[in-house]
Amino acid sequence: MSTDIDYENPWTYNGKVFGSSDIQDYFGFVYHIHCNKTNRDYIGRKYFWSFRKKGSSSRRTKMESDWKKYYGSCPELKEDVEKYGKENFTRTILSLHKTKGKTNFEETRQLFTNNVLTEALDDGTPKFYNGNILNRYFRKDYYGNND
Amino acid sequence: MATSSTGTSEKIIMETTIEPVVQIRDWSIDRIHELTQTDSKQNHLNALAISEEFDEWLNLPDGESELTYLCLERENGFGDQEIDVIDYNS
Numbered sequence: 001m002s003t004d005i006d007y008e009n010p011w012t013y014n015g016k017v018f019g020s021s022d023i024q025d026y027f028g029f030v031y032h033i034h035c036n037k038t039n040r041d042y043i044g045r046k047y048f049w050s051f052r053k054k055g056s057s058s059r060r061t062k063m064e065s066d067w068k069k070y071y072g073s074c075p076e077l078k079e080d081v082e083k084y085g086k087e088n089f090t091r092t093i094l095s096l097h098k099t100k101g102k103t104n105f106e107e108t109r110q111l112f113t114n115n116v117l118t119e120a121l122d123d124g125t126p127k128f129y130n131g132n133i134l135n136r137y138f139r140k141d142y143y144g145n146n147d
Numbered sequence: 148m149a150t151s152s153t154g155t156s157e158k159i160i161m162e163t164t165i166e167p168v169v170q171i172r173d174w175s176i177d178r179i180h181e182l183t184q185t186d187s188k189q190n191h192l193n194a195l196a197i198s199e200e201f202d203e204w205l206n207l208p209d210g211e212s213e214l215t216y217l218c219l220e221r222e223n224g225f226g227d228q229e230i231d232v233i234d235y236n237s
Contacts, residue, residue, distance in 0.1 A: 102195070105198035105199065108176075108183075133176070135207065137176075
């Protein structure tokens with residue numbers, strides 16, 4: 001596992017920190033972010049690569065994405081990151097994938113199997129920051145609904 | 148969820164193209180949901196196959212909530228009734 005950790009609060013995979021040299025031929029990963037203050041969780045996916053168009057050329061340049069400093073796309077989670085500080089969040093890579101399709105599927109599978117829209121903490125707060133699954137299922141339609 | 152870039156015959160496009168796209172998208176997600184609720188490895192592989200087949204319709208780019216696609220149709224159309232007909236005499 002990597003020794004080239006050059007970023008704060010690094011992602012871990014199988015209990016070890018994860019750096020650029022660990023990417024190898026992986027395309028993306030499915031992750032779990034835990035807030036140590038609120039005890040809430042977030043599951044998402046991130047690609048290691050971004051493809052940028054250079055000038056008027058039709059060719060695209062492949063470069064590493066912002067995965068190292070990424071804390072999810074969820075507005076509620078981002079608010080808590082601002083509020084409590086990055087150091088209070090644990091970032092874990094659940095799985096690594098070599099294609100975009102498999103990355104996307106595994107995220108969807110994890111969202112369904114972890115019941116992210118219905119799980120609650122003891123005080124009734126939603127356990128997961130995730131508010132929807134593929135814009136098809138929404139927390140507001142399922143959370144606290146026993147039907 | 149879905150929008151299209153079309154010129155004329157918007158209504159026909161809405162009825163024949165956009166609704167099926169939404170229906171197929173919803174069906175795919177529901178089916179993936181059903182299959183991943185089981186412990187069967189085969190079911191999970193089937194769910195993966197559906198997910199990969201409709202990937203572009205299911206996984207919208209980050210920050211987007213609309214599925215945008217371009218629908219190209221020939222001037223004289225290519226109706227449903229003609230899809231499975233092969234005219235060997237022409």
